[in-house]
Amino acid sequence: xxxxxxxxxxxxxxxxxxxxxxxxxxxxxxxxxxxxxxxxxxxxxxxxxxxxxxxxxxxxxxxxxxxxxxxxxxxxxxxxxxxxxxxxxxxxxxxxxxxxxxxxxxxxxxxxxxxxxxxxxxxxxxxxxxxxxxxxxxxxxxxxxxxxxxxxxxxxxxxxxxxxxxxxxxxxxxxxxxxxxxxxxxxxxxxxxxxxxxxxxxxxxxxxxxxxxxxxxxxxxxxxxxxxxxxxxxxxxxxxxxxxxxxxxxxxxxxxxxxxxxxxxxxxxxxxxxxxxxxxxxxxxxxxxxxxxxxxxxxxxxx
Amino acid sequence: xxxxxxxxxxxxxxxxxxxxxxxxxxxxxxxxxxxxxxxxxxxxxxxxxxxxxxxxxxxxxxxxxxxxxxxxxxxxxxxxxxxxxxxxxxxxxxxxxxxxxxxxxxxxxxxxxxxxxxxxxxxxxxxxxxxxxxxxxxxxxxxxxxxxxxxxxxxxxxxxxxxxxxxxxxxxxxxxxxxxxxxxxxxxxxxxxxxxxxxxxxxxxxxxxxxxxxxxxxxxxxxxxxxxxxxxxxxxxxxxxxxxxxxxxxxxxxxxxxxxxxxxxxxxxxxxxxxxxxxxxxxxxxxxxxxxxxxxxxxxxxx
Numbered sequence: 001x002x003x004x005x006x007x008x009x010x011x012x013x014x015x016x017x018x019x020x021x022x023x024x025x026x027x028x029x030x031x032x033x034x035x036x037x038x039x040x041x042x043x044x045x046x047x048x049x050x051x052x053x054x055x056x057x058x059x060x061x062x063x064x065x066x067x068x069x070x071x072x073x074x075x076x077x078x079x080x081x082x083x084x085x086x087x088x089x090x091x092x093x094x095x096x097x098x099x100x101x102x103x104x105x106x107x108x109x110x111x112x113x114x115x116x117x118x119x120x121x122x123x124x125x126x127x128x129x130x131x132x133x134x135x136x137x138x139x140x141x142x143x144x145x146x147x148x149x150x151x152x153x154x155x156x157x158x159x160x161x162x163x164x165x166x167x168x169x170x171x172x173x174x175x176x177x178x179x180x181x182x183x184x185x186x187x188x189x190x191x192x193x194x195x196x197x198x199x200x201x202x203x204x205x206x207x208x209x210x211x212x213x214x215x216x217x218x219x220x221x222x223x224x225x226x227x228x229x230x231x232x233x234x235x236x237x238x239x240x241x242x243x244x245x246x247x248x249x250x251x252x253x254x255x256x257x258x259x260x261x262x263x264x265x266x267x268x269x270x271x272x273x274x275x276x277x278x279x280x281x282x283x284x285x286x287x288x289x290x291x292x293x294x295x296x297x298x299x300x301x302x303x
Numbered sequence: 304x305x306x307x308x309x310x311x312x313x314x315x316x317x318x319x320x321x322x323x324x325x326x327x328x329x330x331x332x333x334x335x336x337x338x339x340x341x342x343x344x345x346x347x348x349x350x351x352x353x354x355x356x357x358x359x360x361x362x363x364x365x366x367x368x369x370x371x372x373x374x375x376x377x378x379x380x381x382x383x384x385x386x387x388x389x390x391x392x393x394x395x396x397x398x399x400x401x402x403x404x405x406x407x408x409x410x411x412x413x414x415x416x417x418x419x420x421x422x423x424x425x426x427x428x429x430x431x432x433x434x435x436x437x438x439x440x441x442x443x444x445x446x447x448x449x450x451x452x453x454x455x456x457x458x459x460x461x462x463x464x465x466x467x468x469x470x471x472x473x474x475x476x477x478x479x480x481x482x483x484x485x486x487x488x489x490x491x492x493x494x495x496x497x498x499x500x501x502x503x504x505x506x507x508x509x510x511x512x513x514x515x516x517x518x519x520x521x522x523x524x525x526x527x528x529x530x531x532x533x534x535x536x537x538x539x540x541x542x543x544x545x546x547x548x549x550x551x552x553x554x555x556x557x558x559x560x561x562x563x564x565x566x567x568x569x570x571x572x573x574x575x576x577x578x579x580x581x582x583x584x585x586x587x588x589x590x591x592x593x594x595x596x597x598x599x600x601x602x603x604x605x606x
Contacts, residue, residue: 074571123518127585143518172517182514185504190522192566193496196559198581200551201488203558211485213587215426215446219493222525228585231578238566238574248503249563253556255506256499260552263495263541268377271541275534278501282430282531284516 002163003066004029009057009079010070011035011044012230013125014096016134018068019049021167024136034060035131036071043131058086066163069095069107074236077106089114092156096122098183098233100147100176102240108149116156119147121179122169123187127228140168147176184244188237189252192245194226195234305466306369307332312360312382313373314338314347315533316428317399319437321371322352324470327439337363338434339374346434361389369466372398372410377539380409392417395459399425401486401536403450403479405543411452419459422450424482425472426490430531443471450479487547491540492555495548497529498537 006028008015015033022028033050034057035041044053054060061067061083071079076095087093093115097103100119111117124142126133144164148157161171174182201212201220216224238245262270309331311318318336325331336353337360338344347356357363364370364386374382379398390396396418400406403422414420427445429436447467451460464474477485504515504523519527541548565573 145518182510182518185507185510186515186519186523188522189503190500190526192562193500193559194522194525195578195581196562197493197496197555198584199577200492200554200558202580202584204488204551204554207485207488210587212489213584215448215485216489219491219497219529220489222497222529223493224581224585226522226525227578227581229578229582231575231582234578235571235574239569239571242566242569246563246566248507249559251503251507252499253559255503256496256552256556259495259499260549263545263549266542266545268538268542271538272534274502275498275530275532275537277505278498278527278530279532279534281501281505281516282527284513 001029002027002159002166003064005064005066006031007060007064007067008033008050008070009060009067009083011040011049011053011131012070013129013133013138014122015068015070016044016049016131017124017136017138018070018096018134018167020134020136021139022163025166027163027166028066032060032064040131047132049131049134057083061086061088061091063088065091066160067091067093069093069097069103072232072236073097073099073102073240074232076103077110080107080110084110084112087112087115090116092116092118092160094118094120094160096120098187098237099241100145100179104147104149104176116153117149118152118157118160119149119176120160120164121145121147121183122164122167124169125229127225129230129233137168139164142169144169144171145179146171146173147179148173149176180241181244181247184241184248188241188245189248191226191229191234192238192249193252194223197223198227304332305330305462305469306367308367308369309334310363310367310370311336311353311373312363312370312386314343314352314356314434315373316432316436316441317425318371318373319347319352319434320427320439320441321373321399321437321470323437323439324442325466328469330466330469331369335363335367343434350435352434352437360386364389364391364394366391368394369463370394370396372396372400375535375539376400376402376405376543377535379406380413383410383413387413387415390415390418393419395419395421395463397421397423397463399423401490401540402544403448403482407450407452407479419456420452421455421460421463422452422479423463423467424448424450424486425467425470427472428532430528432533432536440471442467445472447472447474448482449474449476450482451476452479483544484547484550487544487551491544491548492551494529494532494537495541495552496555497526500526501530 011033030051032052034054041053069076095103103119122139122144124138164171314336333354335355337357344356372379398406406422425447427441467474
């Protein structure tokens, strides 16, 4: 057991997966949970999510050795203000937000000096959300990035790292600004691009929605999966990782224009060289073990 | 049995999958094959791909009731010129190219009057290519679009439709220009966008390739799969479906700029409404049976 008592604030995909994975690994004594919506709390009680579902965030954190903020990035500060007076001295508080500089800036001012703040970000998810979306295997062999501000207690970091390792993750520590840039490239910009392409398809009047849907076997289908993620979460990601996302999108547009020009002028050599280079990046990902090489990803046909 | 003798010209992912699926369904008597590269022919002989691997395309088509052109769109015309003098009167010739107007324009002029040309496009694929990439289930429950020019023999169309149904596909008939627009939306533009994003990530100097690869759990990983497809095939797709692709990319850029502006100005309502709408498109695709609703697509963690 790594923590005697854990409080999960917010009970969506990540929190519910953490609960099941903590139970799987015997990593926590008692796990309390809180969600703002009464419907979510009722669902949690029905499916046995959390040992104790509380009626307020303040109640949930009482006596907790670890508090995990699993709410959208945009409300992390407000939730922290609410729970701050009730935190146990020596407790560790962490989060699972996709943006780290903003979380540090909005959470830190509310915290008492006698708690340890170790922001975190598990790089795992599906396009599903809510308390019933979680499963114990979500974090297995995925990365979890910890982004502790300079001067954070080393023991508190180490203990949280052990928790994430117990949940199945590989853990790495990095600075908040670098985290936000890396994520802008690997996740935030790709999500915005996927959202955009799905929106364009939906808008186009000469191709019906039902055609787009029927014939989306390749390419577009993968975009729709990305573009189906939780709208609240993603709104907050873009509003709070604004600079890095806009920088990457600027680079993307520049590059896209160059490829459009190659198409327009019929420059096949440019296209071929570009596509050959991107294929190599894919090979690197498979070799790094972040995806499977199986054809069609074992989706099976049409299921 | 639907065709007594079939010739597969080009032995990549699609042709090899057609071979295994025709054998599975007992749809063809003898299946001859030809590939331009000697190495591919040797591989085909080694793995038992085709009943007969020929040393020339002309030899492969002799006596064939159905000829399937499985070569890149850019060489369809040249291959047709080569085989045209050897085609059996009354034979059907089809192709599997991703662009249809260009194939019709480049293939038709070479064909004798006594053969039936029924262009086709199976909407199925993986990011793998080559003779060893094929498998019998590739077309199961996927769409195959047939795009016969006006006046094509109805019986020839019907027979080819029965073959594709035997291969596991659902078949629909449409016009070539509409096909090219639909595919620009659902496949060609998304592929170019994915290629671009992967290229941007690879270029960015402040984030290392190994970081991009390590942390590509969501979003970017799906792009790399798309961007790993065969460079020759995709070069030809963009060069031959130029107008429709450029039109969709123009709309895409316009829309992306609007979302970038919303991020820059902090217009959360605009973002939230947009993301909610795209989520609904995804639901439509799942309901249409073109993808699975399973979390993480059954990829499993880290495999």
